[in-house]
Amino acid sequence: MTLQQRQEQENSRTHSVATHCPYCAFQCGMLLGGSPQQPWIEGDRRFQVNKGGLCLKGWTAPETLAHAERLRTPLKRQPDGRLLPVSWDEALESVVHFIQATQQRYGKEAVGVFGSGALTNEEAYLLGKFARLALNTSQIDYNGRFCMSSAAEAMNRAFGLDRGLPFPLEDLAQAEVILLVGSNIAETMPPLMQYLDRQQRAGGLLITVDPRQSLTARSGQRHLRLTPGSDAALANGLLHILIRDGLIDEEYITRRTNNFAAARAMAAAYWPERVERLTGVPEQDLTAVAHLLAQARSAIILTGRGAEQQRQGVTNVLAYINVALALGLVGKPGSGFGSLTGQGNGQGGREHGQKANQLPGYRRIDDPAARAYLAHVWGINAEELPGPGRSAYEMLSSLGTPNGVRCLFVMGSNLVVSAPSALHIEERLAALDSLIVCDFFLSETARLATIVLPVTQWAEEEGTLTNLEGRVIHRRRVFQPPAGVWDEISVLCELARRLGKGQYFPFRSAREVFEELRRASAGGLADYAGITYEKIDAHQGVFWPCPSLEHPGTPRLFSDGFPTADGRARFHVTHYQGPGEEPDQDYPLYLSTGRILTHYQSGSQTRRIGQLQALSPEPLIEIHPTTARVHGLQEGDLALLSTRRASMQGRIKITEAIREDTLFVPFHWGDTQAVNRLTNPALDPISRMPEFKVCAARIERLTNPDA
Structure with a gap:
């Protein structure tokens, strides 16, 4: 390295900005400097989550900022089928025309919105407001429906609240036993492995459940290689053994839970020999794991997409929650149940209104009190708010149909690759009257669009995200966006203005949006009212719920009770049903x-x-x-x-x-x-x-x- 190069690197260090990786929900802290053409990057050792560690994707993340394929001008589909550059004014006027023409011909619900778990909290909140207030449509959902929805529903039903990890990450390193179900952390979230490595160096035991002996499974001490789709049977088998062998925490069950009698009766049908036939896991292995969990002073059960992305995903997660409750793990330091959120803002993205059935703060859209409160914050009548819409796949399946969505607005999602039965979804997208896509590359979905709007990338925008443990963090802007590129907040506010609803979208910055988000979430389950950018910066993030400026935030949930009507967690009956398709002679x-x-x-x-x-x-x-x-x-x-x-x-x-x-x-x-x-x-x-x-x-x- 030459002297000049060393001086340039030192200058980049001096002028670097602390921000966060654009990828997974671990949300590693990083220091970023230099320029988009010659970025300088280092893991932020001061950020207590990743402690300086980055994965291969994180180290290379800045390479997309000045990429040759970066979109720098709006594109519009021409009569000959080509996507050609147009001005922002023409593009936005065209979007407004498509929206208004569609709604005049087919009704308000004929316009749909599809969001993303990659959006900041501010963008996700504003997208939900844009759909329901500027468009007056109920048809909004997001790609997080394909990620965390099963775990979210299960935790809401069992605990009264969904926060992927209801305890801080540090608890993982302290657990004597971890049961990791359907997650390959070593590849999908590598910096998280430092917590599991510390856990094992301290004598802890890692048990994995996965049809594959993944890199993560090979790093643990025990691996249960179950038949795909048999998670509920396996978890019910564990519960059966715990009850049979007198290993449950009866005092905890009596004091802190409901409905155990029904779960006990259900578990009686999952004797070990039957579970071995259903799951392929030997009886002796199942028994050994049940005893290891029960004998541990502290234990954590974690689920990932392997157990959740199934037709019986909610049942699977509830079955593992039953095991955690039976052992009295939930709410104790170093113990509990959690689900590993996947997308960068998969946690915050599902809290503030871009789901079909949800309003900001985890409020339900069919709750009259929630509707009245949000209407007050937005300055409208509650009757003006649409009701629940279709879920993601159901909305996508309706595209172009007589009673479905005819104009779709997509922000931050590549549906043609990420949706199930993707060829069918591609056909439905082609049947639309118009497709508007906000992206920074011409993705497979953007290639099909009527209008493409070029938007900022992660290092060019400011906002907050919420990582997998419920820690709200601050994404700082490092670079100015290229000329011709707008941020999503500006896009939504300008479209709202052109649609005649500009008075409800006066925002000039992410901070201004966050101030309204704080008010909109106040009193909800995901209460951000006491969180500010300054507080986040001072404490390296703030855990929600945080209901007031004086409140320190809540790293660990459920220590004293559950946010349910009676303050108790709930067991569920979780009978195994099998996957939607089983192998046969034609597809073996x-x-x-x-x-x-x-x-x-x-x-x-x-x-x-x-x-x-x-x-x-x-x-x-x-x-x-x-x-x-x-x-x-x-x-x-x-x-x-x-x-x-x-x-x-x-x-x-x-x-x-x-x-x-x-x-x-x-x-x-x-x-x-x-x-x-x-x-x-x-x-x-x-x-x-x-x-x-x-x-x-x-x-x-x-x-x-x-x-």
């Missing part, structure tokens, strides 16, 4: 999807970063050696993977880390490599979560790829 294998280390979500960002794309240029189909031999497949072969909905091509990766009856494919690629084209859109009846994790599939060697 299970297919499961997930994430890998090098890419994130739909891959719209990470596939544009050379280092990450070089490491993982295409999706690989993981298959067991025995299964590969049966199907005449070898390492690196090009194969055709098919389900009842669609097919995809992929190369074979042979590994003993997967069950013989299961295939695994990451979902970060689009077009013909999009595995979500194959997944089953069957929905959980409560959360409306699609069944991404389990469907029936077949595989064959592809001898003629062109065909």
Whole structure:
């Protein structure tokens, strides 16, 4: 390194800004400086969550800021089908025209809004307000419906409140036993592994539940390789053994819970021999794990998408919550139940109004008192607020239909890759009268748009996010956006003005939006009233609920009670129902999807970063050696993977880390490599979560790829 280079690096250090990674819900702190063309990045050792650690995606995140494919001007679909640059004025006028023409012809509900767990709290709040006040439509949901909805519904039903981790991350390092279900932290959230490493160095035990022996499973001491989709049976089996062997905390159950008698009666049907047949987990392993959990001085049960992205996702999570309650874990330091939020603002994004059935502060949209309160904050009559809308997949399935959405406004989501049965969704998007997409790249979804609006990236905007433990953090602006690029708050406020509702959207900054969010959430379950930017900065984040400026925030929930009508948690009957599709003669294998280390979500960002794309240029189909031999497949072969909905091509990766009856494919690629084209859109009846994790599939060697 030359003297000049060293001086430039030191200057970047001196003038760097403390902000946060744009990717997962761990929300690592980082120091960012330099310029978008030559960024300088370092992990923020002062931020107590990641303590300076970053994963490969975090280290390379700034490379998207000055990317050659960055959108810098609005685009409009021309009569000849091309997307060509237009001015902002023309683009916004066109958006307003499409909205008004659609609503005049088909009614208010014919315009829909689709948001994202990547938006800041301010953007998510404002998007919900824009839909319900500026558009007067109930048709709003977001891609977090495909992520945390099952866990959220389960925790609300059991505890009266959903906060992914109702305890601080530090509790993980203190737990004597951790049962980690359906999550590969080592690849999806690598800096979190430092807590599990500390836990194990202190003598703690990590037990994983996963059809794959993932990198995380290999780092633990015990691994239960269950049949895909059998989580409820496994959890019920654990509860059966705990009751049978007298290992439950009867004093806690009596004092702090309800409905245990019904759960006990249900668990009687899940004797270990039956559970072994349903799950493939040997009886002795199930018994050993139940005893390890019960004998530990402190224990934590965590679920991830593996258990939650199923047709019975809510049931699965409630079944594991039953185990945690039976052991008296919830509300104790170093113990409890939690769910690992995935998207960057997956927690805050589901709290403040961009869900179909929700108002800010986790208020329900069908609650008259909640409607009256929010109407007062917004200065309107409660009767003007729409009611509940369709959930994400149901709204997307309605696109272009006579009684469905005809004009869709998308902010921060790549539906063509991330939605289940994605070919069907692509067909529905094509049936729209108009599609408006806000993005910074021409994603697979933006390529289909009528209007594309170029918006800011993470390092070019200010706002707050809420990480997986409920800590509200401050994303600081580091760089000014490129000329011609607007931030989402400006886009929404200007559209509202042109729609005649500008008086309700006077915001000039994220801070001004946050001040209204504080008032709108006050008194709700997710109460941010006592949180300010200054308080966040002073304390490296503030845990909600925080109802007043004097309140310190709430790192640990449920210590003294639950926010339910009687202050008690509730057991549930959680009978195993099986996945929506079982393997048969035509489709003899299970297919499961997930994430890998090098890419994130739909891959719209990470596939544009050379280092990450070089490491993982295409999706690989993981298959067991025995299964590969049966199907005449070898390492690196090009194969055709098919389900009842669609097919995809992929190369074979042979590994003993997967069950013989299961295939695994990451979902970060689009077009013909999009595995979500194959997944089953069957929905959980409560959360409306699609069944991404389990469907029936077949595989064959592809001898003629062109065909």
